[in-house]
Amino acid sequence: MANCIMMQGTSSHVGKSILVTALCRILYQDGVHVVPFKAQNMALNSYVTRDGKEMGRAQVAQAEAAGLEPMVEMNPVLLKPTGNASSQIVVMGQPVGNMSAKDYHKGYSVKLFGHVKEALAKLQDEYDTIVIEGAGSPAEVNLHDNDIVNMRVAKYLNAPVFLIADIDRGGALASLVGTLELLEDDERDLVKGLIINKFRGDVTLLKPAVDFLEKKTGKPVLGIIPHLDNLGIDDEDSVSLEDKPEKEKAQADLHVAVMRTPKISNFTDFDAIASEKDVSLHYVTDVENFGHPDLIMLPGSKNTTEDMLWLRSSGLEEKIREAVEAGTPLIGICGGYQMLGKEIRDPHHTESEHDGTTGLGFLDMATTFIESKLTSQVTADCHDWNFMGTKISAKDLHGYEIHMGETEFFGDKDEHPITITERRGEKCAVEEGTSRADGMVFGTYIHGIFDHDEFRRAMLNVLRVKKGLEPLENTRSLFAEKQRAYDRLAETVRANLDMDKVREILAAQ
Template sequence: MTQYIMLQGTSSHVGKSILTTALCRIFYRMGRQVVPFKAQNMALNSYVTRQGLEMGRAQVAQAEAAGLEPAVDMNPVLLKPTGNSCSQVIIDGLPIGNMSARDYHKGYSLRAFSAVTEALERLKQRYDTIVIEGAGSPAEVNLRDHDIVNMRVAKYLRAPVLLVADIDRGGSLAALVGTLELLEPEERDLVKGLIINKFRGDISLFTPAVDFLEQKTGKPVLGVIPYIEKLGIDEEDSVSLDDKPRVPQTGDVQIAVIQTPKISNFTDFDSLAEEPDASLYYVRTVEELGHPDVIILPGSKNTTEDLRWLRASGLADCLSLQVKRGTPVIGICGGYQMLGQSIYDPHHTESDFSEVAGLGLLPVTTTFADWKQTYQVQALCRPFSFMGETLQAGRLGGYEIHMGQTDVAPGAVEPFVVCQRSGRDCSLTVGTAREDGLVFGTYIHGLFDNDPFRRDMINILRRHKGLAPLPVQRNYRAEKERSYDRLAAVTAQHLDMDTILRIMRDSGL
């Protein structure tokens, strides 16, 4: 019989995703057939499965921690904000359209719950343990009737719930007590324990608080998890952008990422941020940009709006000036589209504008379609000029998520060639570079996760500054596996796993 444990939080960004990842790894190391699950995810970071289906990035990390290939049953409902209280709704990995928050919560969400239950039934047939993540808080009384990700899932499965609070944000005791008070009696009974997350300092000084919580709520505190520095694990959504560096840190090579309002898939740059000789930071103004060695224009959930924002903020003119001064600019997906000459939107997929001028830094034009292209890809990076040197990395792995078709001017440099899409052989160019080696762009997400490409690019930037090149510093995939092991070890040390296992067994009786 399948056993369950569910993590819900007193609010967003209390660490539910990371603790779900930790439990997946802990159970995986126990030899269990464990799978992560989140009924509905609202996130700008998404991923494409081998089947070409889209899912939340946090569940991908959880799947990796569980030793599994990511699959959309782990996240059957995905909401991708597009702006103006509107989101693209993705069910079972496929977009079904854009909806306002009101239309979704008041009219569609309960219908989407059928996708949730169907995914759960399939997972129950294959796995003996399901670690379930909630979203936000279960105590949002205005959303309770239409909620499909917190207590509705717990009640459907009769799953025991652990309630998580973030003490680093302050007010964790009040948040736990208040959340429990706002739950219905049946919901409160499903909460079997409390977890205090991100604790700093002397744990012995917290004992009176633990005693108070247990007496006040009648629920055991099953763990006080310390704040873990530099996890090296993909983060869930745009809330985590608030924690990103805003100024260059220590590092030989300074990498600036333009944080547009509709930025998406910023996990593309985590591997760069982990390089010991690189300093990656996010900027929103001309003043914050400073003097980086390279500038990256990231993916976007609304390329047209972000392009207009670049102009209004002055960053569009600044990027052109930086290129004239010799600073290279790289565009990924939506960023690649923005670097071109024009963007056409005949179906008004993103906005009311039929045409918007691009930044004019690459000889390409993009036309939006009313359907999304989503593929896992294997690609070849042909040698091309970058900063006066030859950048070459051979084979690459990654994925595509984009609405547009980009046309390239005759004779342009096209270094990125996809040779396999979702397991099918092909030969398609998905990127363009300038002959002067100062600007290039591509549709390949995960480009910098490829160790040879990442190191070759950084070494060219090093040599340009008069610094000696370095060998590959990190095996990104192996580092992630070590990060999962580290997270699991720390979490297991500070969680009462014996009690959690008993709670899971008892709930299945």
């Protein structure tokens, strides 16, 4: 039977996900068979497992840090916001329908705790240690009775809890003291230590605050974790886009503009591009910061119709048209791909209250939303993609599909340069992706396609040559960079967290 430890926070975005990732990596380095877990995740940044199940992206990063293949038991309940205070409910990797926040939190959530317990039972049987992540704050008294992700999990497992506060946003001391005060007595007893996260400056100056906290709460401060910039680890949701630094435009040869639509999903599709040394990537929210990009990208969306209507009402649709007509290429992924067509139809109101809308009309295709969702990991080959007049080919592109629309094509003017060669482990030969004949517009349903090092560099080199710049040799391994990022994170947290005390708490179970 596995022992457990749980990270809870005084609020959202205090660093729970990253600290769970760090602890998974530290224990993995120490030879422990460790697994991450989060009972319920709310995120648009999701992932598809090898067996076609959908889960939160944060647990994928944590699994990678632990040396594991992601599996849905790590995140049995996923909420994907659709708008109007409602979410799509995904249980054990499968969507079960949409529900308002009120209906979900007024009893339905507790009904899902059986799935949480089943997932935990499997992990307890197969692993030595489970590192558990909470959500938001356990002191949200309005949600307490129907909580399935914070103290209900801790009490079910009798798991020791570390309470985390983000000192960078201010009010850390008050939030720690206040959170503990609002907990029930038995919940407060489970809190075995406090962690102050994202600290900047001289840690010795914080000693009076630490002394105060320990005296006031009776809980030890087990770590003061420094603020870490440019971690190189996938973020959980679009709230983290606010924290993404942009490179100085003058220092980059290429400028990429990603339309930051209100329902943006899977923005990690662009992280590999953003991290290239010759690229400045920025997220566009209005016509004023559209700029003069070398490449425009449309992201995935949890509500394609509403995001298309937003592009239209914001004036960005017109800016995109002007840029493409002037010679700037446009790429869409998943929902962004659907927007490139002539029509988006939603007869069953699968994603929104609208029956549909016209798309950008760059590609001769239309998409109709259906009530079932395609989720699969894929391997694909790209054969002679005409990108701005240059042919690009690459083999073994790995990624995943996650969409609810069926796309039909009109005529034979557009090309389909990608072939899916394997889906969910089964060999196949399926045409995928669409490119306009002139090479200026391209779309694909495959998330993660630009994580392929040679494919990404080949695309960027076409842009470089267009600007009169020399192409660059690919010298990167995104996989190796991620592993180094996990190691760097583990090294920093190991040096600033009382790991002896952590091991003592784990051994006491």
